[in-house]
Amino acid sequence: DTAVSQTPKYLVTQMGNDKSIKCEQNLGHDTMYWYKQDSKKFLKIMFSYNNKELIINETVPNRFSPKSPDKAHLNLHINSLELGDSAVYFCASSSSSTGNTIYFGEGSWLTVV
Amino acid sequence: AQRVTQPEKLLSVFKGAPVELKCNYSYSGSPELFWYVQYSRQRLQLLLRHISRESIKGFTADLNKGETSFHLKKPFAQEEDSAMYYCALRKISGGYNKLIFGAGTRLAVHP
Numbered sequence: 001d002t003a004v005s006q007t008p009k010y011l012v013t014q015m016g017n018d019k020s021i022k023c024e025q026n027l028g029h030d031t032m033y034w035y036k037q038d039s040k041k042f043l044k045i046m047f048s049y050n051n052k053e054l055i056i057n058e059t060v061p062n063r064f065s066p067k068s069p070d071k072a073h074l075n076l077h078i079n080s081l082e083l084g085d086s087a088v089y090f091c092a093s094s095s096s097s098t099g100n101t102i103y104f105g106e107g108s109w110l111t112v113v
Numbered sequence: 114a115q116r117v118t119q120p121e122k123l124l125s126v127f128k129g130a131p132v133e134l135k136c137n138y139s140y141s142g143s144p145e146l147f148w149y150v151q152y153s154r155q156r157l158q159l160l161l162r163h164i165s166r167e168s169i170k171g172f173t174a175d176l177n178k179g180e181t182s183f184h185l186k187k188p189f190a191q192e193e194d195s196a197m198y199y200c201a202l203r204k205i206s207g208g209y210n211k212l213i214f215g216a217g218t219r220l221a222v223h224p
Contacts, residue, residue, distance in 0.1 A: 004156075031209065041197060043157075043214040055209045090157065100203070100210045104149075104157040 003027070004105035006091045012111045013081060020077045021108045023091030030095055031055075032074035033102065034066060037088040046089075049074050081112045115140050117202050119215035126190050127223050134185040134218050136174075136200030145203040146183040147212065148174055152196045160185075160198070170194070190222045 048056035091105040
C-alpha cells in the first residue's frame, strides 16, 4: 500500500516520560508534516520538513523535537510529557511536483496520565 | 492574518435532507481552499479542492471570493456522510506550503 504510516497508533504513558512517534511515507513526497489535533478536534500544524530540512516550526514547546533521517521519514520525539500533550498527532506528506496536496497518516493517539 | 472559520461545531440532519457546511476565510493573496473529511477514528482524507471544481461523493463546494466563502454542499445527505469536516486554506510561507484548518464541523446524519 502506498501511504503515510505512523506508529504507534495508540500510546498511553505517564507524565514526565519521553516518547517517540514514527512516521514513514512511501509516496515519494519531498515534504512531511506533523499536525496536532487536540481534544476539541482543532488541527494545527507543528512542523514541516522539506528534503530533510526544517522549514516550518510553529510555536511548539522545545520538548517537541522532530527528526528527519531521510525524505521518507519524519519522527517526533517528545520529552518530559505533560498532561496537555494528550492529543492525536497526524503525520502528513506532500510533493511540490504533484500540486502539493497533503496526505495524512492515520494518527497516533497519545494519552498522558 | 490568515484564518479559516467554520461557525458550526455540529450540524445534525436527517437522511435525505440537504446539507451545507459553512466555511469562511481571510487571506490576503489568491486563496486555495480544500475540504477534508475525517470518519470516526480514521485519517483525514481530501474530499475536494476548489481548483478542481469536482464533485466527490455528491459533495460540491464553490469558492465565492466576494463573500470569502467556500461552503460545502450536498443535496441529499446519507448516513455514511456522518463525519468531521474540515475546511482548509493553503498558505504559502517562505516558498513552502502549509494548511490552515478551520475548527471543523461534525456532521451527524440521522436515519
